Amino acid sequence: MTMLRNIAIACGLAVAMSGTALYAQDSGVTKTEVLIGAFLPLQSGLAGGAAQVRDGALAYVQHINENGGVNGRKLRWLFENDSYNPQQAVAVTKKLVERDGIFAIVSPLGTATGLAVLPYVAQKKIPMIGPVAGSPRLLEPKEREVFGVLPSGIRRGQAVAKHAVEGMAGKKIAVFFQNDDFGKDLRDGVKEQLKAVGQSIVGETSYEPNDIDMSSQVAKLRAADPDVVVLAGIPKPVSLFVNEAAKQGWQPKYVGSSPISDPLMAELAAKNADDINIVFDVALPNMPESAKANEILAKYTSQTRPGYFVYNGMIGMMLFVEALKRSGPEPTRAAIIAELEKLKDFRSDIFPPISYSADNHAGISSYGLAKWKNGKLEVLKSWK
Numbered sequence: 001m002t003m004l005r006n007i008a009i010a011c012g013l014a015v016a017m018s019g020t021a022l023y024a025q026d027s028g029v030t031k032t033e034v035l036i037g038a039f040l041p042l043q044s045g046l047a048g049g050a051a052q053v054r055d056g057a058l059a060y061v062q063h064i065n066e067n068g069g070v071n072g073r074k075l076r077w078l079f080e081n082d083s084y085n086p087q088q089a090v091a092v093t094k095k096l097v098e099r100d101g102i103f104a105i106v107s108p109l110g111t112a113t114g115l116a117v118l119p120y121v122a123q124k125k126i127p128m129i130g131p132v133a134g135s136p137r138l139l140e141p142k143e144r145e146v147f148g149v150l151p152s153g154i155r156r157g158q159a160v161a162k163h164a165v166e167g168m169a170g171k172k173i174a175v176f177f178q179n180d181d182f183g184k185d186l187r188d189g190v191k192e193q194l195k196a197v198g199q200s201i202v203g204e205t206s207y208e209p210n211d212i213d214m215s216s217q218v219a220k221l222r223a224a225d226p227d228v229v230v231l232a233g234i235p236k237p238v239s240l241f242v243n244e245a246a247k248q249g250w251q252p253k254y255v256g257s258s259p260i261s262d263p264l265m266a267e268l269a270a271k272n273a274d275d276i277n278i279v280f281d282v283a284l285p286n287m288p289e290s291a292k293a294n295e296i297l298a299k300y301t302s303q304t305r306p307g308y309f310v311y312n313g314m315i316g317m318m319l320f321v322e323a324l325k326r327s328g329p330e331p332t333r334a335a336i337i338a339e340l341e342k343l344k345d346f347r348s349d350i351f352p353p354i355s356y357s358a359d360n361h362a363g364i365s366s367y368g369l370a371k372w373k374n375g376k377l378e379v380l381k382s383w384k
Contacts (some may be wrong), residue, residue, distance in 0.1 A: 028103025130316025157189020
């Protein structure tokens, strides 16, 4: 009898396990929950932006869960600090996938770290949606698992340079850039656009995300005597640069892209941010289109101001939720990828419309124009 009872128990376990496998073939999905994750540089020179991406993503997760979840399941988002270290990013991603059992990677931040993780993501066939990065390899990806949202640094650089020449009458253009793929791609896009109109940059200098003294960078670019300086960076180091330039009595015209549309820029640079032109591709907090996102943020993370990095955290979640809804009652990673590849003109309001196909996982390519003035952004032209 004992042997028969053991056999019956074994058969019952086998049936139960078989039923579970049929129900959810990929890890991270149960009858009540979908587990997703991200790597974020929460202890680094990029920590400010990473914390805002985290808060934006978490606010949208709370919003979805409070409104019933997706197809009867709540979302749970795990995030791991990688200190903007590529090797650490790979290690924490492996932990999220192999130990925590996440279903997908949503709204991670980091260009160098994203590139390091890319081969593992492709090998394991884990969807990675909305990486906040600058490299074409992440934003115009060839890997079927990856879906970019932002324009690549190359495209941003081209758009910024076009405005520097046509909108600011720039004849001598210099570039201040972050010394990694994020900043270098933007710089290279500037160079490409200038070459197309018979110009070239007159000077360039870089910074590391943890730098706090920008006096040598300011001195180098000032010696090149540009009439327009392209700011290819993020709010904290860019604000240090413009503050140091003002301290030295040098005030060239400035133009940058969406990352320095974040409210942190005006907070750190104060009046020195005035008249900085922004060629933006992510909604600005004071645009009417941002109202719904701002309402969600105010409800779930009132201490976090809306802006560029916060909206980047939200958009990855919005895309994942849309694909999850369309995947039906038994979602798989393959289904998420297939549904995203069918997405046409997805409207989030905080980004221009997003479309994907089997051959194109690149994100947006529309730009607006704004200018900092008295701590606020004046929208001069929307992307519409």
